[in-house]
Amino acid sequence: MSLTSASSLPAPATAGFELPADALADAHQRPFGLYIHVPFCATRCGYCDFNTYTAGELGTSASPQSWLDALRKELAHAGEMMATAPGGQPKVETIFVGGGTPSLLGGQGLADVMGAVRNSFTLADGAEVTTESNPESTSPQFFAELLGAGYTRVSLGMQSAAQHVLKVLERTHTPGRAVAAAQEARAAGFNHVNLDLIYGTPGERDEDLDASLDAVLAAGVDHVSAYALIVEDGTAMARKVRRGELPAPDDDVLASRYERIDERLGAAGLHWYEVSNWAAGDDARCRHNLGYWDGGNWWGAGPGAHSHVGGVRWWNVKHPARYADQLAEGELPVGGSETLAADEAHLERIMLTARLRSGLKVADLSAAEQRVAQQFVADSLLSDRGDRLVLTDRGRLLADAVVRDIVTAS
Numbered sequence: 159m160s161l162t163s164a165s166s167l168p169a170p171a172t173a174g175f176e177l178p179a180d181a182l183a184d185a186h187q188r189p190f191g192l193y194i195h196v197p198f199c200a201t202r203c204g205y206c207d208f209n210t211y212t213a214g215e216l217g218t219s220a221s222p223q224s225w226l227d228a229l230r231k232e233l234a235h236a237g238e239m240m241a242t243a244p245g246g247q248p249k250v251e252t253i254f255v256g257g258g259t260p261s262l263l264g265g266q267g268l269a270d271v272m273g274a275v276r277n278s279f280t281l282a283d284g285a286e287v288t289t290e291s292n293p294e295s296t297s298p299q300f301f302a303e304l305l306g307a308g309y310t311r312v313s314l315g316m317q318s319a320a321q322h323v324l325k326v327l328e329r330t331h332t333p334g335r336a337v338a339a340a341q342e343a344r345a346a347g348f349n350h351v352n353l354d355l356i357y358g359t360p361g362e363r364d365e366d367l368d369a370s371l372d373a374v375l376a377a378g379v380d381h382v383s384a385y386a387l388i389v390e391d392g393t394a395m396a397r398k399v400r401r402g403e404l405p406a407p408d409d410d411v412l413a414s415r416y417e418r419i420d421e422r423l424g425a426a427g428l429h430w431y432e433v434s435n436w437a438a439g440d441d442a443r444c445r446h447n448l449g450y451w452d453g454g455n456w457w458g459a460g461p462g463a464h465s466h467v468g469g470v471r472w473w474n475v476k477h478p479a480r481y482a483d484q485l486a487e488g489e490l491p492v493g494g495s496e497t498l499a500a501d502e503a504h505l506e507r508i509m510l511t512a513r514l515r516s517g518l519k520v521a522d523l524s525a526a527e528q529r530v531a532q533q534f535v536a537d538s539l540l541s542d543r544g545d546r547l548v549l550t551d552r553g554r555l556l557a558d559a560v561v562r563d564i565v566t567a568s
Contacts, residue, residue: 175492177239181468185243189449191252192236192279194229194271195460196260197478198222200295204328204394205356205387209462209476210258220478222263228482228491229459230274232474235490236457237278240467248455249282250275252446254289261291265303272307286310286350286445293339294331301346311350311444312343313383319373320366323359326404328394333373340377350442352381357415358407359387367415371422380442382428383435384419386412413555420551433513433549433557451510461491469498505565512561517541517548526567534560 197220199210211220241247255271263271268289275281288311289304296314304312316336317329324333336353343351353374357367374382387407389396398404420430428436432451437443449456458465461481464473472495475481484491498506508527512518523531531547534540539553539560553560 174489175472175495177242177467177470178497179242181470181497182240182243184468185240185248185455186245189251189445189452189454190240190248191254191446191449191454191456192233192250192275193446193456193458193460193463193465194253194255194275195458195463196255196257196263196271197225197461198257198262199259200262200292201328201330202394204326204398205390207390207393208258211478216478220482222267224482225460225478226267226270226274228478228485229271230277231485232459232490233274233278236459240279240457247279250279250285251282252286252288252449252456253281254446256290258290259292259295260289261295261300264295265300265307268304268309269307272309281308288313288444288446290315291339292331293335296339296342298342298346301343301348305347310348311352312348313352313354313381313444314339314343316353316370316374317356318359318362318366319370320362323362323366326359326361326395327356337373337377340379344378350381351377351379352383352444353377353379355382355384355419356387357384357419358412360404360407362415364418367418368422371419375422375426380428380438381436381444382423384416385434386416416555417551420554429515430554431515433554448514451514453507453510469503471496471498508565509561512547512549512564513557515548517543517546518564520545520547523564524567527564530564530567534563 195209197209197211199212202210202212237247253275255268260268272287287309289309290313293314293316301312314336317327318324319333321333324331340351340353355370355374389399389406395404399406420436423429423436428438430436431443432447435444435447455467456465457467458474460474461478462474462476465471472492474491475484475493481491504522507522508518518531520528531540534553535542535547538550539556540547541550549557549560
């Protein structure tokens with residue numbers, strides 16, 4: 159699919175939302191990234207609560223072309239707004255194209271997305287450019303087109319190597335296709351390829367997880383993300399659990415599966431750097447996600463995308479048609495915004511950095527928080543590294559509880 163460029167762009171939207179000057183004051187002291195949300199999916203997976211739409215759900219109200227036209231307008235305004243920062247527009251360190259299913263756009267469509275970015279922003283040397291992809295909508299030609307368009311990293315949704323697990327998740331790809339796609343990406347010249355796993359799906363057995371890990375390791379990727387299944391309200395899976403058609407995920411099983419994943423990946427040279435992410439080395443880590451966790455700035459473009467710059471957070475309207483209509487009317491499609499108070503920013507920083515292998519800075523904690531953290535050190539849930547506190551192997555299993563107790567210390 160080719161999403162053809164418009165010969166000329168309208169002036170950037172200027173009505174409505176604006177960033178205050180103080181939010182842009184340190185724009186050059188933090189990494190700046192772009193997140194681009196592609197809201198299209200071929201089918202809706204039963205566990206997914208992301209802002210995505212099938213063709214049947216959208217009808218004629220929106221299309222990839224109308225989405226791209228609107229995206230260009232939003233990026234044009236984003237570029238102009240970020241250019242008002244002291245020292246001018248910061249260069250883009252990372253780009254992450256997510257969804258939804260970006261690969262439904264095809265290689266040329268994703269190249270058009272990069273063209274839209276370059277029309278409004280300058281990429282830093284060595285910028286990381288990632289796109290998510292569904293294995294079923296990829297091919298050797300697709301990966302070659304991505305590489306030619308400037309993408310440096312591919313993230314493939316695998317979830318499981320077991321057909322019956324994929325069926326419960328309502329995933330459409332065949333079990334072996336994810337590994338084949340990863341190998342095709344590597345053969346095309348991608349040095350950085352991620353595979354996503356979901357563990358703890360109802361009906362998943364120990365041998366199913368081992369088969370998935372065998373497949374991941376056979377693919378030769380340098381990054382793995384593994385997430386415990388969460389049954390989100392409003393999803394088809396949640397309705398099945400509520401009706402008793404599926405059991406809810408078991409916390410003890412989830413803990414056991416996590417330990418197995420960490421053991422197998424660690425033995426193969428992929429080590430955790432965030433609770434749910436493993437990489438073969440520092441250069442294999444996802445720099446875009448590290449920007450989120452380390453308090454960087456990013457502009458989220460596309461329907462429902464979230465942004466953060468200098469303590470100001472905002473989010474776009476969700477529906478693709480409304481998103482496009484507001485931009486066509488000369489307005490940014492902002493659905494809401496908030497400015498983080500100092501205590502909110504403090505709590506958020508603890509919640510995010512605690513999940514990283516680099517750990518919490520002791521200096522960032524209040525006296526009360528330090529006392530609670532030291533109790534977790536005594537309980538072997540945190541490791542005291544002098545100026546930092548890092549989750550132990552056991553602590554990672556209880557990461558949410560550890561963080562909750564620290565941030566609620568009085």
